[in-house]
Amino acid sequence: MSNPATVLRASGLRKNYPSGDRVLEVLSGVDLTVAAGESVSIRGESGSGKSTLLNILAGLDRPDAGELFWADEAAHQLSLGDLTARRGRFLGMVFQSYYLIPELDAFANVLMGARVIGGVGAAERARTAALLKRVGLAERGHHLPSQLSGGERQRVAVARALMNRPHVILADEPTGNLDERTGDSIVELLLGVCAEEKAALVLVTHNPAHAKKTARQLLLRDGRFAATL
Amino acid sequence: MPWPLYLALKQLFPSGRRLPFFTIISIMGVGLGVALMLVSTSVMGGFGHQIKTMIIDTQGEVQIRGRSPMEATAAVESAIAGVPAVAASSPYAQGVVMLEYGHRPAFPVIQGFDLARIRQVIPLNRYMTAGSLDDLDDDSVILSSLLAGSLGVNVGDKLDLYTPLMLERMKRNEVLLPREVRVAGIFRIGHQQLDSSTVLCSLRLMQDLYGLRQMVHGYNVRLKPGADPDAAVAALNRVLPPVARALTWFEANADFQAVLSFERNMIFFLLTFIVVVAAFSITSSLLVTVVRKTREIGLLGAMGGRARSVAACFCFQGLFIGVGGTVAGLGLGFLLLHYRNAAVHFIASFTMGQDVFEKFYQFSNLPAYTETKDVVIIVVFSVIASTLAGLIPAWRAAKLKPVEALRSE
Numbered sequence: 001m002s003n004p005a006t007v008l009r010a011s012g013l014r015k016n017y018p019s020g021d022r023v024l025e026v027l028s029g030v031d032l033t034v035a036a037g038e039s040v041s042i043r044g045e046s047g048s049g050k051s052t053l054l055n056i057l058a059g060l061d062r063p064d065a066g067e068l069f070w071a072d073e074a075a076h077q078l079s080l081g082d083l084t085a086r087r088g089r090f091l092g093m094v095f096q097s098y099y100l101i102p103e104l105d106a107f108a109n110v111l112m113g114a115r116v117i118g119g120v121g122a123a124e125r126a127r128t129a130a131l132l133k134r135v136g137l138a139e140r141g142h143h144l145p146s147q148l149s150g151g152e153r154q155r156v157a158v159a160r161a162l163m164n165r166p167h168v169i170l171a172d173e174p175t176g177n178l179d180e181r182t183g184d185s186i187v188e189l190l191l192g193v194c195a196e197e198k199a200a201l202v203l204v205t206h207n208p209a210h211a212k213k214t215a216r217q218l219l220l221r222d223g224r225f226a227a228t229l
Numbered sequence: 230m231p232w233p234l235y236l237a238l239k240q241l242f243p244s245g246r247r248l249p250f251f252t253i254i255s256i257m258g259v260g261l262g263v264a265l266m267l268v269s270t271s272v273m274g275g276f277g278h279q280i281k282t283m284i285i286d287t288q289g290e291v292q293i294r295g296r297s298p299m300e301a302t303a304a305v306e307s308a309i310a311g312v313p314a315v316a317a318s319s320p321y322a323q324g325v326v327m328l329e330y331g332h333r334p335a336f337p338v339i340q341g342f343d344l345a346r347i348r349q350v351i352p353l354n355r356y357m358t359a360g361s362l363d364d365l366d367d368d369s370v371i372l373s374s375l376l377a378g379s380l381g382v383n384v385g386d387k388l389d390l391y392t393p394l395m396l397e398r399m400k401r402n403e404v405l406l407p408r409e410v411r412v413a414g415i416f417r418i419g420h421q422q423l424d425s426s427t428v429l430c431s432l433r434l435m436q437d438l439y440g441l442r443q444m445v446h447g448y449n450v451r452l453k454p455g456a457d458p459d460a461a462v463a464a465l466n467r468v469l470p471p472v473a474r475a476l477t478w479f480e481a482n483a484d485f486q487a488v489l490s491f492e493r494n495m496i497f498f499l500l501t502f503i504v505v506v507a508a509f510s511i512t513s514s515l516l517v518t519v520v521r522k523t524r525e526i527g528l529l530g531a532m533g534g535r536a537r538s539v540a541a542c543f544c545f546q547g548l549f550i551g552v553g554g555t556v557a558g559l560g561l562g563f564l565l566l567h568y569r570n571a572a573v574h575f576i577a578s579f580t581m582g583q584d585v586f587e588k589f590y591q592f593s594n595l596p597a598y599t600e601t602k603d604v605v606i607i608v609v610f611s612v613i614a615s616t617l618a619g620l621i622p623a624w625r626a627a628k629l630k631p632v633e634a635l636r637s638e
Contacts, residue, residue: 051636055635060530060630060632081536085535087532089533095528097524099525099527104243108239116532117533144246160532
């Protein structure tokens, strides 16, 4: 049983991928505990397994071994269908490439987070408007993604991830496609809104400066956390 | 609104943007198929309906035919009148004659009617273009329009009329004197075959020409409104003498009707392939969409969207294309039907000419008759075909694992 203050706990996560005749061990026993409202960064070289770990934490992928708890729920025992059903309420995700739906404007993209897990009413619309205001896009709600800059698109993605008041935000290199200044503002935004919403933040990044802004910094090397920086 | 429905609508008809090319092409494909099916079935239905109207107008809804010339006795006539569904009946006799006017011969079919009763059964007045049915007597005839035109006769002209009976007299070396008849009127039904070779006369003249005495070849029967022709025919056959048999207008022209029905069904069958091809193009386009939107599909999974909901999104897209294409096709089809004659006359003026069109295609105007049943079949078929077209892309989308979809380049 997890500590009530813990929203995300992984222990002994292992993941292998076949690579030709060999087996590539990407994760070899990762342990991670994230407390409610805590911010954690994960750094590592390309191919070190950061994205694989994030996908497993999000329930998008299954570990070959190990346990995963979403708050008190043993996520590793759930089917992929059950994980999908719970994911939308439990966590939000932010990706490097934003992944906004091009046919929907910014407002509808944020609201899509609520649509996918249930109905949309006045409360959801009000929250969408509030989130867009919070990320500095109150006047840009009716703009399509093609009419927004990269930084603005990522702000919309951050608002969408927060739509369902998740316990955890998993951000996979959210500044990878942005210039340094815009990237800094996005990381500040993520840290700020997660603190306000009391959501934990797991930030995968290459940027040491961004990593240092989180409460705890982890380095993934050879399939396991090498150190707590 | 469920999100798959919402997203399908937004992807096909995005607000604030032009309609995607895929949406336009897919809807046009289905629409063209639907329009062609509607136009072809309506035109074929129009031929059938016009022929039915023409047959009923010239023969009655039921025809009683004698196996050989039959006596028009009071007993037979009271038996016919005793059938509740019968509104009126009129005896007829028919044969072939030779007409001659100014050394121009013609060999039309001649039909003799009881002038006192024929109007209750056949609305001949409706088709008169010159002269009057009232002027028809035992020494006059009414000619069909094309026949009158080919002979060059007008109302009041006199013709020589020869019958097969005169051949017997020729064999006996008797002097052959034709019967001189006056043209009392000209009629035009709108069917090339009837308009080019039909002569109408009184029953007495026909009986005289063919030596029938008081005998007739049968009766044309008009039924009361709403009466079932099949039931009426069954009732008539129960009371008629063995020498006579009643037939519905459909039975009396069964071969022709069968050909018409077969042609109509074959054309419908062949044109369904247009919709099938359109459905395949929808499948192809939606498959491309699945590939193009792989990462969006992965995102929906990452946001908590179930695989079956993702699949439903693509099925809805097929459905909406089907509905949109069907509505557009019906609109286009009815528009084409509305302007069909103008279009046909325009095309005919560039190709064979209006006269040739009438000569070979029997009708001066392209008929159309749309049955509700046909429209329902077309709508159901096209919507189902388009929805099924979305199934394969939907299945492909549902099979995508979010983690792999997000990772795709």
